[in-house]
Amino acid sequence: MKIGFIGAGNMGGAILKGYADTAAQKGDQILVYDKREENGKALEAQFAVVSARSSEKELTRDSDVIILGVKPNMFEDLLPQIAGECGSEKVIVSMAAGVSIGFIEGYLGSDRRIIRIMPNTPAQVGESMVAVCRNKNVDDETFGKVFGIFEAIGRAEEVDEELIHCVIGVSGSSPAYTYMYIDALIQAAVDHGMAPEKAKIFAAQSVLGAAKMVLENDISVEQLRINVCSPGGTTIEAVNKLFENGFMDNIKEGFAAAVEKSKVMTK
Template sequence: MKIGFIGAGNMGGAILKGYAPFAERNGDKIFVYDKKEEVRSGLEEAFPAVTACGRETELVEKSDIVILGVKPNLFETLLPEIADVCTTDQLIISMAAGIRISLIEGYLGADKKIIRIMPNTPAQVGEAMTAICRNGNVGEDDFGHALAIFNSIGRAMEVEESLLHCVIGVSGSSPAYTYMYIEALIKAAQANGMEASKARVFAAQAVLGAAKMVLESDLSAEQLRINVCSPGGTTIEAVNCLFENGFEEKVQEGFQAAVDKSKSMTK
């Protein structure tokens, strides 16, 4: 497969870097265009499977799958530029928050195969969570190619487009909330005498292990939490303190703020 990335910033770059080793093993070719020449050349030098392109249209003409990684406010400029070189055989994948499939169809044509995704930045370490939705032109074979790309950098699941606002709250933006939690643990450990480098590892590994247990256990997250809390022990003391201070409610409020912002941005 020939896979093109238009835009290689935080998210597009994370997906490209995560997928590049798989592409090399699989014999896929990756094309990249970014407005910053140093980004293009840097990716070309770093990954044997990557070839830089000088224009967006050049990339589209060379690619079987085109992944649009530019910011949402650039779509109304980008889509008319590439419309004439997009074909009905290609798969167009957008990761822009707030840009509906119907808007992309309006520029590229209702006959085009269009997928919309909502990934997150852990793609760069092979642990992304990506939501995928598609229009009616995308058959199972094409959808299978998209799933293969995003499953190679973590996990991918199909959802209805109407759920992408929710996805932003639960996985698209939530790494930032998790970093805040880890940062708070690190600061608390330092305040109790642990050096920052060790606190970083202790806190991050604890979060990684807890997340893995949620994914691999048949128990609910609630039951896993209960199982750790021995009566009269240290964990129940901490959990009760967090409950009393509205920990769950504050996380849910942050989640909802991301969802509401996504809805307000939608075109």
């Protein structure tokens, strides 16, 4: 396949870099266009499978799969520019929050093959969680090929588009909540005498290990927590204080705020 990226910023660039090695193994070619020409040239120099293009139209014409990595407010300008090059054999992939499949169909046509994804920033270290939605025109074989791009940068799951707001709350925005938790642990450790660099390692590795325990066990998350809490011990003391202060309710309220904002943004 020829996989084109329009926009190679933080997220688009992370997906491109994450897929580059897999592309080389599969014989895929990666094309890229970015308004900052130096970005495209740098990626072209870094990866043998990457070739820069000089415009959105040129990239769309030359690609089988076009991944739109631009901001949501740019879609109304971008989609008319590439519409003439988007034949029914091509697949358009959008990662923009608030931009629905129906909105894209309104510009490109209801018969076009459109996939919507919602990745998150850990794509930069190959640990993204990517939700993938498709319209009725994307057959299973085509979907499987595109799905493989996002499996190469972490984990991917197909969901109905109606769940995309929930996805934003649970994975799209949640790295920020997790960074807050890690930062609080670091600050507390520093306050108790640990060097910041050491505190960062202790806090972040503990979160990484806990996440792996959740993913690699059939034990419920609640039971994993209970298993750490020895009666009368230090952990149960901390957990009780967190419950008392509304820790879990605060997370749920933040989640809900992200979901509601996503609904307001959607066009």
